[in-house]
Amino acid sequence: MRKVLIANRGEIAVRIIGACAQEGIGSIAVYADSDAQALHTVLADEAYALEGTTPAETYLNIEKIMKIAARAEATDIHPGYGFLAENAEFAQAVIDAGLTWIGPSPETIDALGDKVKARKIAQAVQAPLAPGSDGPVDGPDGARAFAEEHGLPIVIKAAHGGGGRGMRVVRDLSEVESAFEAAVREAVGAFGNGECFVERFLEKPRHVETQVAADSHGGVVVLGTRDCSLQRRHQKLIEEAPAPFLSDGQVALLEKASRDIFREARYLGVGTCEFLIAADGTVSFLEVNTRIQVEHPVTEESAGVDLVRMQLDIAAGKPLAFTEMPRPKMHAIEFRINAEDPARGFLPSAGTIEAINVPTGHGIRWDSGVRDGTVIDGSFDSMLAKLIVTGTTRQRAINRARFALKQLEIQGIATVIPFSRMMMEHPAFTAEDGELGIYTTWIDNELGEQLEIDPAYQQGLLPVGARSFPGTGMTRFTLEIDGSPKQVGMPDAVFASMGSGQGLAEDSQDDAAAAVTAPMAGSVIRLLVAEGDAVSAGDQVALLEAMKTEVPVYSDAAGTVAELPLSTGDRVAAGDVLVRFAEKS
Known part of the structure; x- marks a missing residue:
C-alpha cells in the first residue's frame, strides 16, 4: 500500500491528495501553525504539524519533513511546486531514506535547476x-561588462531558482548595480543561493x-x-x-x-x-x-x-x-486567483476570507486551497486558488470565462478577480485576427503602475453593504446607480473620518504627511533612512516583503526623520508607521 507524503500546502497539496484518493493511495499532509485548519490538512488521510510559522521553519525544513515521513511510514514523497520541489538535496534525502521520490533524479534537478x-x-x-554569460557572473561589474558587450536590455537571473524569483530586467547601465543586488538578495531568500547569470533580454x-x-x-x-x-x-x-x-x-x-x-x-x-x-x-x-x-x-x-x-x-x-x-481536444484558460489588489499595483492583501461564491457549470473547474474562514497572513505565496475554463474553441473558452468570473466572488480580502474580468474584455487578449497582443511585460508597459479597474469589473454577487479589506487600506460598499448595484471604494482614512463626522481637515492631512506608513502587511527587509536624515517627496525610505514579493515604500512628503519605530525583520500591518518626521516649526 502506497502512502504519499505531500511536502507542500495550498491548492497543489489538495490536488495531489485528490489524485491519491482517486488511485486508492494514502495521503499524508504536513502543515505550518497557520495551516492547522487549512483545506489540505483536513482532506488528507493523515496530517502532521511542522511546528513553525515561517517557510524556513516549516515547508523548507528537510529534517522535519523527513522525520514526519518516517513517523507516518510514508512510501513516497511528492514535493508539489515551489518550496523544496526543485531541491536536489531534498530529493537525495528522500532516496537515501529508502522512499520513492516523485520527480526527476537529484542529478537531473541539479543540472536543470542550475x-x-x-x-x-x-x-x-x-x-x-x-546570448548569455558562460556561467554565474562575479558581481555587478560582470553584469555591466556583459551589457556593454551584447547591448541592452539584459536580464539578470538567479542561477538556482525559477518561477520569476531573483530576476531583474535592466534597460539602463546606471541600473545594473541596484538590479544585481536586488536579484541576489531575492535569490538568497528564495533559494538559499545568490549566484546569478546574465542573458540578452528579448523585447x-x-x-x-x-x-x-x-x-x-x-x-x-x-x-x-x-x-x-x-x-x-x-x-x-x-x-x-x-x-x-x-x-x-x-x-x-x-x-x-x-x-x-x-x-x-x-x-x-x-x-x-x-x-x-x-x-x-x-x-x-x-x-x-x-x-x-x-x-x-x-x-x-x-x-x-x-x-x-x-x-x-x-x-x-x-x-x-x-x-x-x-x-x-479543447482550449483551456486558467486564472490564478491571488490575494493581491490590482488597483494598488498588485500589492499583496492580507485578511480573513469571509465567504466564497464558486462558479459552476459545464467546462468550469475550481482548484482551491482555501475556504470560508481561511486566514491569509502574508507568510506564504499569494495564490489562493485557480479557475480553469474550457471550450471547443478559444473564443468559446473566453465567453465561458466571462460567465464564470461573473459568478466568482471572494469576500474579506482584495483579489485579482476584477483584473481577470477586465482582461476577458481587453482586445489585446481577445483578438481573433491571429495576433496575441500580450507579452511578458505588457502589464507594466501598457497599463502602468496606476492600473485603473472599471467599476463594472469590481461588481460581484455579494449583498449590499460596506466591506473592509484588511491590508489594503480600502473599504468598498455598494450603491444603486440607474437601477444597477455598483461597488465603489474609498480609502479607510477617508471612510473613518466620514464616520466620525470630522471630514478631511487640514490638520489630519498634516498628520498624514508627518509619517510614512506601510501600504500592506508584511515584514521589513530594509530601512533606507536614519534618524536625522532629510527626506524629499518621492524618496524611497523602506523595502517591505509580503507573499514572496518585494515592495519599495516611498515618502509622499518632505521632512526630517525623527523616529524609526520598526527595525529590519519586524512584521508590520497595513498602516503601521515606518518613518515618523519631526514636527515643522
Whole structure:
C-alpha cells in the first residue's frame, strides 16, 4: 500500500491528495501553525504539524519533513511546486531514506535547476538560445561588462531558482548595480543561493512552454503547449493551452527542442520546457522546471490527460500511455486567483476570507486551497486558488470565462478577480485576427503602475453593504446607480473620518504627511533612512516583503526623520508607521 507524503500546502497539496484518493493511495499532509485548519490538512488521510510559522521553519525544513515521513511510514514523497520541489538535496534525502521520490533524479534537478548548466544542455542539442554569460557572473561589474558587450536590455537571473524569483530586467547601465543586488538578495531568500547569470533580454516576448513527460522505459512525449505571457513581476496571472497563434514550424521547433533536452538530461517524470518567442518570431530556450507547474490544469483540460496521476505512475515504474503528442481536444484558460489588489499595483492583501461564491457549470473547474474562514497572513505565496475554463474553441473558452468570473466572488480580502474580468474584455487578449497582443511585460508597459479597474469589473454577487479589506487600506460598499448595484471604494482614512463626522481637515492631512506608513502587511527587509536624515517627496525610505514579493515604500512628503519605530525583520500591518518626521516649526 502506497502512502504519499505531500511536502507542500495550498491548492497543489489538495490536488495531489485528490489524485491519491482517486488511485486508492494514502495521503499524508504536513502543515505550518497557520495551516492547522487549512483545506489540505483536513482532506488528507493523515496530517502532521511542522511546528513553525515561517517557510524556513516549516515547508523548507528537510529534517522535519523527513522525520514526519518516517513517523507516518510514508512510501513516497511528492514535493508539489515551489518550496523544496526543485531541491536536489531534498530529493537525495528522500532516496537515501529508502522512499520513492516523485520527480526527476537529484542529478537531473541539479543540472536543470542550475540555469547555466541547463543552457549547456540546450546548446548540446542545438536548441534555440539567446546570448548569455558562460556561467554565474562575479558581481555587478560582470553584469555591466556583459551589457556593454551584447547591448541592452539584459536580464539578470538567479542561477538556482525559477518561477520569476531573483530576476531583474535592466534597460539602463546606471541600473545594473541596484538590479544585481536586488536579484541576489531575492535569490538568497528564495533559494538559499545568490549566484546569478546574465542573458540578452528579448523585447516584448511571449512566454510559451511545453509540457513534457518521460518514463523509465525511454519514452519521452510532449503533451502540448501553453502560453503564459500575461505576467506581473515575472509571475504568471493567466495561462492558456494550447498556445494560440503559433505557426506549424514554431510548434515543431518547440517540440523537438523539448524532447532533445529531456533526453539529454535523462529526465524521469513530468516537467516543463519554457521558451521566449520574440515579436519577430525568434525562439529562445529559457529554462526547464523539474516539477509540476501551477498551470498544469490547462494542459490536462486541453489534452485530456491527468498529469499528477502520470507522475504517480512514472514514479511507480509504469510506461507512458502516450507515444506521440496528443491532439488538443479543447482550449483551456486558467486564472490564478491571488490575494493581491490590482488597483494598488498588485500589492499583496492580507485578511480573513469571509465567504466564497464558486462558479459552476459545464467546462468550469475550481482548484482551491482555501475556504470560508481561511486566514491569509502574508507568510506564504499569494495564490489562493485557480479557475480553469474550457471550450471547443478559444473564443468559446473566453465567453465561458466571462460567465464564470461573473459568478466568482471572494469576500474579506482584495483579489485579482476584477483584473481577470477586465482582461476577458481587453482586445489585446481577445483578438481573433491571429495576433496575441500580450507579452511578458505588457502589464507594466501598457497599463502602468496606476492600473485603473472599471467599476463594472469590481461588481460581484455579494449583498449590499460596506466591506473592509484588511491590508489594503480600502473599504468598498455598494450603491444603486440607474437601477444597477455598483461597488465603489474609498480609502479607510477617508471612510473613518466620514464616520466620525470630522471630514478631511487640514490638520489630519498634516498628520498624514508627518509619517510614512506601510501600504500592506508584511515584514521589513530594509530601512533606507536614519534618524536625522532629510527626506524629499518621492524618496524611497523602506523595502517591505509580503507573499514572496518585494515592495519599495516611498515618502509622499518632505521632512526630517525623527523616529524609526520598526527595525529590519519586524512584521508590520497595513498602516503601521515606518518613518515618523519631526514636527515643522
